[in-house]
Amino acid sequence: MSGVALTATGLFKRFGALVVLNNVDFQVSPGEAIGIVGPNGAGKTTLLNVLSGAYPPSGGQVFLAGHDVTALGAAERCRLGIARSHQVPRPFAGMTVFENLHVAAAVGGGLAGQAAYDACVDSLELCGMTRVANRRAETLGLLDRKRLEMARALATGPKILLLDEIGGGLTDAEAAVLVNIIQTISRRDVAVVWIEHIVHILLQVVTRLVCMDAGRILAQGEPREVMADPSVIDAYLGPGAVAHV
Amino acid sequence: MNFLNQVLQGAMLGGFYALVACGLSFLFGVMRIINLAHGSLAILGAFLLLGMLNATNWPNTMGDYGYLAPFVCLAIVLPVMAAIGWALQFLVLDRSLRAGPLIPVLSTFGVAVILDNGMFETYGANSNSLGPFIGDLSFGSWNLTDTIYIGQLDALIFGTAVVVLGGLQLMLTYTKLGRTIRATADAPDVVGLIGVNQKLVFSAAAAIAVMLTGLAGVFDGMRTSFAPYDGGTLLIFAFETVVIGGIGSLWGTLVGGVVLGVAQNIGAEINPAGFQIAGHLTFLVILIFRTFGFKIPLPRLPFRKAAA
Numbered sequence: 001m002s003g004v005a006l007t008a009t010g011l012f013k014r015f016g017a018l019v020v021l022n023n024v025d026f027q028v029s030p031g032e033a034i035g036i037v038g039p040n041g042a043g044k045t046t047l048l049n050v051l052s053g054a055y056p057p058s059g060g061q062v063f064l065a066g067h068d069v070t071a072l073g074a075a076e077r078c079r080l081g082i083a084r085s086h087q088v089p090r091p092f093a094g095m096t097v098f099e100n101l102h103v104a105a106a107v108g109g110g111l112a113g114q115a116a117y118d119a120c121v122d123s124l125e126l127c128g129m130t131r132v133a134n135r136r137a138e139t140l141g142l143l144d145r146k147r148l149e150m151a152r153a154l155a156t157g158p159k160i161l162l163l164d165e166i167g168g169g170l171t172d173a174e175a176a177v178l179v180n181i182i183q184t185i186s187r188r189d190v191a192v193v194w195i196e197h198i199v200h201i202l203l204q205v206v207t208r209l210v211c212m213d214a215g216r217i218l219a220q221g222e223p224r225e226v227m228a229d230p231s232v233i234d235a236y237l238g239p240g241a242v243a244h245v
Numbered sequence: 246m247n248f249l250n251q252v253l254q255g256a257m258l259g260g261f262y263a264l265v266a267c268g269l270s271f272l273f274g275v276m277r278i279i280n281l282a283h284g285s286l287a288i289l290g291a292f293l294l295l296g297m298l299n300a301t302n303w304p305n306t307m308g309d310y311g312y313l314a315p316f317v318c319l320a321i322v323l324p325v326m327a328a329i330g331w332a333l334q335f336l337v338l339d340r341s342l343r344a345g346p347l348i349p350v351l352s353t354f355g356v357a358v359i360l361d362n363g364m365f366e367t368y369g370a371n372s373n374s375l376g377p378f379i380g381d382l383s384f385g386s387w388n389l390t391d392t393i394y395i396g397q398l399d400a401l402i403f404g405t406a407v408v409v410l411g412g413l414q415l416m417l418t419y420t421k422l423g424r425t426i427r428a429t430a431d432a433p434d435v436v437g438l439i440g441v442n443q444k445l446v447f448s449a450a451a452a453i454a455v456m457l458t459g460l461a462g463v464f465d466g467m468r469t470s471f472a473p474y475d476g477g478t479l480l481i482f483a484f485e486t487v488v489i490g491g492i493g494s495l496w497g498t499l500v501g502g503v504v505l506g507v508a509q510n511i512g513a514e515i516n517p518a519g520f521q522i523a524g525h526l527t528f529l530v531i532l533i534f535r536t537f538g539f540k541i542p543l544p545r546l547p548f549r550k551a552a553a
Contacts, residue, residue: 052438078440090435092428103428106421108440156439 005029005065006051006082006160006191012059013046013215020046021057022215028160033182033192035206035223037199039235042212044195045087048162051193052084053077064160078108083158087165089145091137097148098124098133101155108156119155127151127181143174150181161185163194167201175201199227211235248514250393255510257396259503260403261464265479266486266498267410268458274493275430275450277346278338281353283458283483284476285360286329290459291466292364292473294322295373304378312380319463323456330455334448357476364473375466383467402464406502409457410495426450485528488535504531 006028013021020043028034036044050057053074061070069077074084092100101120105111111119124130127147132140137148146166153161163182167175175198182205186192196202202209202223209223213235219226226232269283280286294315298304303314333356341352376383385397417423429436429446436443465471465479482505490501505524512523 054437073442074437075440075442078438084438086435086438090432092431092435094431095424095427099424100428103421103424103436103441104439107425110440112421152439 007063008051008060009063010060011047011050011057011062013043013050014058020215021050024060024215024217026051026210026217028191028193030159030191031186031189032208033186033206034194035202035209036193036195036212037197037202037209038212038218043215044212045164047212048084048164048193048195052082052162078156079110081157081159082162083108083153083156083160084162085149085153085164085166087168089142089149091140091145091148093136093138095137096134097129097137097140100137100148100152104152104155105157111157119157123151123154126154126184128177142169143177146170146178147181150178154185158190160191160193163192165195165197167196167198179204247392251510251514252507253393253395254399255507256503257399257403257506258510259499259506260399260406261461261468261502262482262486262505263499263502264402264406264409264457264464265461266483266490266502267406267413267495268454268461269483270487270490270493270495270498271413271457272451272454273487275426276338276342276447278342278349278353280454281350281480282356282360282476284478284480285357285364286326286455286458286476287462287465287479288471288473288476289329289360289364290322290326290462291375291471292368292373293325293459294318294463294466295375297322298375298378312378312382315375315378315463315467319460322459322463326459327452327456330452331448333455334451338451339444339447361474361476368473370472372470372472373466374470375463376468376470379467398468402468405460405464406499409460410499414495422449482524485524489528489531
């Protein structure tokens with residue numbers, strides 16, 4: 001499976017008078033792992049929502065493998081290969097972990113029979129969830145819920161995986177488990193876009209870092225260079241902090 | 246022995262109530278919509294079948310098998326009812342759901358008013374029945390003893406209710422559509438992320454629910470008479486059945502129907518006017534018990550590993 005590029009040009013998103021995305025250009029190449037950081041309200045989650053199709057942008061376009069997908073909703077984009085995990089895990093209650101994945105594989109991945117089963121087993125193993133495969137999803141703890149969120153997205157057979165603060169609320173040891181899984185996914189030629197506040201776990205995975213503030217991209221490039229960028233430090237710590245660093 | 250027979254008849258009646266209630270229960274379970282047009286849609290199903298029987302004249306042209314004509318027509322009426330359910334979702338429910346959970350109650354009430362008066366305009370106020378079209382089936386019975394009997398139509402309806410409820414459960418547990426419906430019912434705002442078109446799933450659910458409602462209406466027309474404004478009574482019985490049986494529990498719906506039917510028949514045995522009041526009182530008592538936390542253990546949907 002060769003990867004596919006996701007490109008967005010000139011994205012705007014306004015909620016009334018509030019401009020949340022202000023002329024954002026964004027590109028993910030096949031197999032790339034991109035981290036997105038930025039202070040609260042920078043527009044990171046909104047960017048992910050516009051890329052995944054949760055809602056349309058107020059302006060600009062989104063392309064998947066060269067095709068304009070701006071007008072498509074989240075369900076259609078998912079079937080084309082864009083999967084996304086939510087910040088707050090939302091397992092389907094009343095269904096087992098396996099069934100949660102099976103819906104994703106059958107509908108999002110368009111698989112049936114043995115192929116769907118195999119996709120579920122593969123996602124379960126990759127995310128280390130085989131031991132809880134037959135547990136009811138609502139009985140899982142936080143780490144397992146996060147893993148389920150990722151396994152379910154993976155079961156749709158994505159070419160691009162969008163992760164929204166998947167590490168939030170986890171201990172360092174738990175986060176390390178996630179990092180491991182995401183590294184494996186990334187090696188499979190799946191492009192990863194990952195929003196995360198916990199920068200040090202992000203830096204273990206990503207090849208490129210994007211810093212957003214006030215709806216714009218402040219800086220992007222090699223992760224450690226971006227973190228050292230004076231404008232990035234300004235955005236996080238306030239103007240004037242640079243002098244003390 | 247007569248008392249025992251009344252209990253048996255009540256239980257059989259419960260099968261009918263379960264059939265009437267399952268569309269209401271299913272729609273609420275999936276979309277969290279209380280469909281006040283439920284009873285009117287059932288009556289519409291009966292009228293559609295009656296209209297088709299009159300238009301095709303099959304009861305007469307099919308000769309010795311004329312009594313099967315209603316069931317042949319049923320095979321056409323059910324898809325029509327499903328289409329009506331689909332349209333109802335696209336034109337009414339989907340739009341009302343966007344305005345909050347209470348608006349569908351109002352809009353389906355509106356649909357009920359339109360349906361009731363539309364049927365009154367079209368078919369008049371006379372009572373109709375599908376009973377004359379099904380031959381011996383409408384009164385045939387098996388006598389177990391001198392005083393205990395089982396009506397053939399009652400048995401058919403009870404059997405249909407069991408098959409429908411069992412079929413719904415199997416569909417929800419083992420099919421792709423079933424699992425998608427359960428996922429959508431739990432998290433309608435999230436399923437888009439895994440490629441599910443939530444509106445399509447809701448439409449399929451509404452189509453199934455209204456189709457089953459039409460089936461119940463047809464059986465109502467076969468076992469008794471029906472008129473344009475009879476939907477309200479059916480709605481109340483369906484509602485009581487769902488509440489007694491436990492919301493969202495399919496087998497509970499059957500239990501609820503049987504409890505309601507038996508209560509009504511025992512009431513009628515005590516006093517000829519006690520049929521309805523006994524049913525309502527039972528409903529009220531169970532509602533109070535449920536409200537104050539006395540859980541009545543009823544079988545719930547089994548959730549097993551997905552069959553691959």
